[in-house]
Amino acid sequence: MSAAFKARWSTITPPGANIAIPDPVTFGEFISNTLWQPQSGEFGILPLITATLLISGVALAVAIPLGLGAAVYLSEYARPGVRNALKPTLEVLAGIPTVVYGFFALTFVTPTLRNLLFGASLNSLNMLAAGITVGVLITPLISSMCEDAISAVPRSLREASYAVGATRLETTVKVVLPAAVSGISAGIILAMSRAVGETMVVLLAAGAGPNFTFDLRQSAETMAGHIARISTGDISYGSLDYTSIFAVGMTLFVSTLALNIVSDLISRRLRERY
Numbered sequence: 001m002s003a004a005f006k007a008r009w010s011t012i013t014p015p016g017a018n019i020a021i022p023d024p025v026t027f028g029e030f031i032s033n034t035l036w037q038p039q040s041g042e043f044g045i046l047p048l049i050t051a052t053l054l055i056s057g058v059a060l061a062v063a064i065p066l067g068l069g070a071a072v073y074l075s076e077y078a079r080p081g082v083r084n085a086l087k088p089t090l091e092v093l094a095g096i097p098t099v100v101y102g103f104f105a106l107t108f109v110t111p112t113l114r115n116l117l118f119g120a121s122l123n124s125l126n127m128l129a130a131g132i133t134v135g136v137l138i139t140p141l142i143s144s145m146c147e148d149a150i151s152a153v154p155r156s157l158r159e160a161s162y163a164v165g166a167t168r169l170e171t172t173v174k175v176v177l178p179a180a181v182s183g184i185s186a187g188i189i190l191a192m193s194r195a196v197g198e199t200m201v202v203l204l205a206a207g208a209g210p211n212f213t214f215d216l217r218q219s220a221e222t223m224a225g226h227i228a229r230i231s232t233g234d235i236s237y238g239s240l241d242y243t244s245i246f247a248v249g250m251t252l253f254v255s256t257l258a259l260n261i262v263s264d265l266i267s268r269r270l271r272e273r274y
Helices: 003-012 027-032 046-077 080-095 098-121 127-151 155-163 168-179 181-197 200-205 223-232 240-270
Strands: none
Touching (some): 046 080, 046 127, 046 240, 080 127, 098 200, 168 181, 200 223, 223 240
8 A cells, every 4th residue: 555545545534533445446447346335445337337328328219219300300391380380399308407307207207117018127216217318308409410410411412312303201311311420420429428427317217326237127326326416415525435426527527528529520520521
């Protein structure tokens, strides 16, 4: 145990507290360990990462068809009056507080899934309901960005497609969407970044406490949800539980930063010049 580590530990340990100094954790152990129990010296972030990815995956499975479908309909098929009515509705969804979405998941989505599909096997707090609700939450973001990308495709490309006998559907699928793929891809990745960082919905609907499982019917805790629970709970400032959330926060920050960088790179790589 290094002297520097002991000195640092003494600054975050209350005077007179009899708390054992934990062994340093390697990066490999931090990423691969399936237990997150700071008081026992177990700092495995894998359960938090797994829950974050599972909920984000469910959210994207819900949001991509809805958001992209809405964007295509509004930009290519909807009449001006319908478009002027539906677009503000989607924008209103983006402005609803996330705590409302959380209670919606808790009081409507979970009971509905339990009554229609899973019965008692569905935990009252579960990743599936949280993922579906987060998907509804990020749908306006995908729809807005995809619509902007589709609308930016020059009208001349559509007219050229119609001139060779293509239908509107063929033009949309084979001409417009490929031309707008950079903006669509960037929007989807940014929406995933938003889903990864979502806090209130997963805190209310997915459960509290790390749980390494791939069963969407079970409760689990994401990185953002863990940070919110620890920082707003009765954990004393400077305790091991409290200081450990900074490692989780750094992991979450690096993850979302990487997604944003990838989004920008894809947008630059696939962007067409007209």
